[in-house]
Amino acid sequence: xxxxxxxxxxxxxxxxxxxxxxxxxxxxxxxxxxxxxxxxxxxxxxxxxxxxxxxxxxxxxxxxxxxxxxxxxxxxxxxxxxxxxxxxxxxxxxxxxxxxxxxxxxxxxxxxxxxxxxxxxxxxxxxxxxxxxxxxxxxxxxxxx
Numbered sequence: 001x002x003x004x005x006x007x008x009x010x011x012x013x014x015x016x017x018x019x020x021x022x023x024x025x026x027x028x029x030x031x032x033x034x035x036x037x038x039x040x041x042x043x044x045x046x047x048x049x050x051x052x053x054x055x056x057x058x059x060x061x062x063x064x065x066x067x068x069x070x071x072x073x074x075x076x077x078x079x080x081x082x083x084x085x086x087x088x089x090x091x092x093x094x095x096x097x098x099x100x101x102x103x104x105x106x107x108x109x110x111x112x113x114x115x116x117x118x119x120x121x122x123x124x125x126x127x128x129x130x131x132x133x134x135x136x137x138x139x140x141x142x143x144x145x
Contacts, residue, residue: 035145039072
């Protein structure tokens with residue numbers, strides 16, 4: 001597990017270092033798989049549920065799924081020490097981890113969803129419902145590990 005997380009961090013660092021040339025959709029999708037592999041083993045979630053989440057289906061009564069979304073956000077460096085989702089950190093990550101065709105829609109969605117987490121106390125809920133809002137804002141562009 002430690003090796004997988006280090007490999008993911010290495011991959012994200014590699015993407016950041018090569019940000020001069022844009023991330024391709026293939027590189028982005030590879031990073032989604034690596035992030036999933038870094039977080040999925042920590043939770044008891046069927047692969048089918050994760051595949052459905054990737055397709056934009058959010059199951060609201062699944063605590064493990066909510067915390068899985070938080071784990072992914074932590075790997076992406078978008079969760080604060082207090083457990084809040086940081087829109088500012090997410091916006092800073094966009095040029096590093098998203099292909100050019102996804103960047104503007106992602107910025108718009110994040111800005112539209114920045115206050116959703118204020119309705120929740122638990123960190124997993126904050127990240128889950130912010131992520132769900134981003135999907136609801138632009139389902140055609142949404143992709144999740």
